[in-house]
Amino acid sequence: MRLTSFTDFALRALMRLAGEPARSFATSEIAAEFGISRNHLAKVVRDLADGGFISTQRGVGGGFSLARPPQSITLGEVVRALEGEALVECFREDGGCCSLLPRCRLKGKLAAAREAFMRELDGTTLAECAYPARSKASPARGAASRSNLPMVKWRSTRRSSPKASASRCRGSGKACARAPSPAFPSVASMRIRGGIG
Template structure:
């Protein structure tokens, strides 16, 4: 399975925030740390904030931080959120895609099962389980 870069960076941001839960992280600092455009990072932050996984504050001393303890954030939920609208393969799209094999293909059921198992495994872990070690002072 392959995750989109949107999800990859979203998970990295959350891991970074979990490593310093009392800190607020600016978009500029995170973008620099991950070598990512501020615009792309802002889109990820918006999705995480809308889902109430992070809170953002503007102005001096502002930035983004976790909205709740990392131990309460399930990885499967994060991946489902960030991968929303990105089916594993075309035939798993909501509209069924445009596959000419539809109705005869037995791969679709296997892929759906594999995707479910993948997410179920991630559901067993929390952000706290994968948080980065705190940065040395």
């Protein structure tokens, strides 16, 4: 089973609302947080409001919030309300124009698979999938946390010589004692601690 991107966006928005059910959100806020089109999300919000999942308020301080407690909304209910497409043609209300009917053996198997899929979603509430607010200290989207990066140990293949550390001072003609500049490691000289190589 594959859900449309429309339903996917709706579920994401509802999960975010369930993370902070007492507050109201602006469409632009959710769109920016999840990196989705604001215009597309506005259509999703309209359909969710029509379905009774969220309540909206216009004007200053407006936005949208859950219309019901997240414990009372199941994922199956949301998916049924938003997924208008039939799984296959013969599942359409008019029966489609499948030439295999009435002797098709596939339809019953697909119907059973669809029901198993929906049964799992019917048994899962929005509260179970609530997406909490990001903490202020957490890294920005797409940035890896330092604690998750492998420790990289490197050694330079470039050797510093006494001649390299004593260079001529500009304009004086005298030798100046300078610390050697740090060498950049080559790829071959980098070793990942605890890794291969």
